[in-house]
Amino acid sequence: MIVFLIQICNCCGSEEYLTQHHVIPNSYRKFFPIDLxxxxxxxxxxxxxxxxxxxxxxxxxxxxxxxxxxxxxxDGVKNEDV
Ligand SMILES: [Zn+2]
Structure with missing residues (x-):
């Protein structure tokens, strides 16, 4: 069996200028437990x-x-002066 994988934009279906988007932003992910x-x-x-x-x-x-x-x-750093 031959499987062809075609990558397209998950939003508009375009096949050009594709990027990887992380659903959970790193600014939040960095506080997750290591197993997650x-x-x-x-x-x-x-x-x-x-x-x-x-x-x-x-x-x-x-x-x-x-x-x-x-x-x-x-950024995870609270500015107490504000
Ligand atoms: Zn798109």
């Missing part, structure tokens, strides 16, 4: 450059909102 961090093969989606860029803009807005709403800085 070591099993991340299912955490990657294929996205084209355009879809990836569009996603990252929206994700950054949400990350900033979460950081403010829950007082959890994105």
């Amino acid at each position: 961090k070591s099993n991340n093969f299912h955490d990657i989606l294929i996205l084209c450059g355009d879809c990836h860029s569009e996603y990252e803009l929206k994700a950054n807005e949400l990350k900033n909102k979460i950081a403010i709403d829950y007082d959890v800085p994105i």
